[in-house]
Amino acid sequence: DSGVTQTPKHLITATGQRVTLRCSPRSGDLSVYWYQQSLDQGLQFLIQYYNGEERAKGNILERFSAQQFPDLHSELNLSSLELGDSALYFCASSLNPGGLSGANVLTFGAGSRLTVL
Amino acid sequence: TQLLEQSPQFLSIQEGENLTVYCNSSSVFSSLQWYRQEPGEGPVLLVTVVTGGEVKKLKRLTFQFGDARKDSSLHITAAQPGDTGLYLCAGGGTSYGKLTFGQGTILTVHP
Numbered sequence: 145d146s147g148v149t150q151t152p153k154h155l156i157t158a159t160g161q162r163v164t165l166r167c168s169p170r171s172g173d174l175s176v177y178w179y180q181q182s183l184d185q186g187l188q189f190l191i192q193y194y195n196g197e198e199r200a201k202g203n204i205l206e207r208f209s210a211q212q213f214p215d216l217h218s219e220l221n222l223s224s225l226e227l228g229d230s231a232l233y234f235c236a237s238s239l240n241p242g243g244l245s246g247a248n249v250l251t252f253g254a255g256s257r258l259t260v261l
Numbered sequence: 262t263q264l265l266e267q268s269p270q271f272l273s274i275q276e277g278e279n280l281t282v283y284c285n286s287s288s289v290f291s292s293l294q295w296y297r298q299e300p301g302e303g304p305v306l307l308v309t310v311v312t313g314g315e316v317k318k319l320k321r322l323t324f325q326f327g328d329a330r331k332d333s334s335l336h337i338t339a340a341q342p343g344d345t346g347l348y349l350c351a352g353g354g355t356s357y358g359k360l361t362f363g364q365g366t367i368l369t370v371h372p
Contacts, residue, residue, distance in 0.1 A: 252303030
């Protein structure tokens with residue numbers, strides 16, 4: 145158990161629907177990251193939050209949104225789902241926001257597998 | 262955009278063999294990390310290297326960061342079936358905490 149909790153573990157839904165993925169970071173970690181992993185794209189960075197504020201944005205579609213709440217848990221909302229959104233979505237957390245001070249160590253959750261039919 | 266290219270994509274070897282996985286980029290990274298991922302789980306950190314030319318050893322695994330901090334390698338000596346998994350390299354940027362991942366190397370070690 146990495147200490148990062150993601151729910152649900154599996155989710156099957158239809159095209160056009162909306163889903164919410166939830167992540168609780170490791171105790172004490174302030175930063176949360178969302179990654180998408182698919183067979184053809186590998187692990188792609190979506191977005192990062194630090195202490196409730198958006199810190200960095202990656203290849204996140206406009207149909208996707210995220211937020212980090214005061215208790216530091218985060219949610220990733222995926223709407224108007226398409227077949228191509230089927231993937232593993234990982235949440236990771238770290239103590240620091242990252243930057244020039246040194247290597248940032250991320251702890252990953254077990255992921256949420258989304259299947260869009 | 263920073264990109265990391267990993268090679269080979271697939272590696273199938275017999276127990277006891279040695280192997281090397283490469284991670285290359287045209288960009289400079291502030292750090293380079295190697296992760297191992299098993300089916301149904303998230304990536305788990307193996308090592309972090311931050312200094313150009315740095316070499317770290319973890320039992321039978323040897324990690325090296327290139328002098329220019331653009332490339333890295335993972336060498337496994339006397340591979341065992343338990344080493345089977347997806348190996349990912351990830352580069353850390355200088356501005357944010359996000360990591361840029363390589364496509365991964367799927368290693369299968371046959372008994």
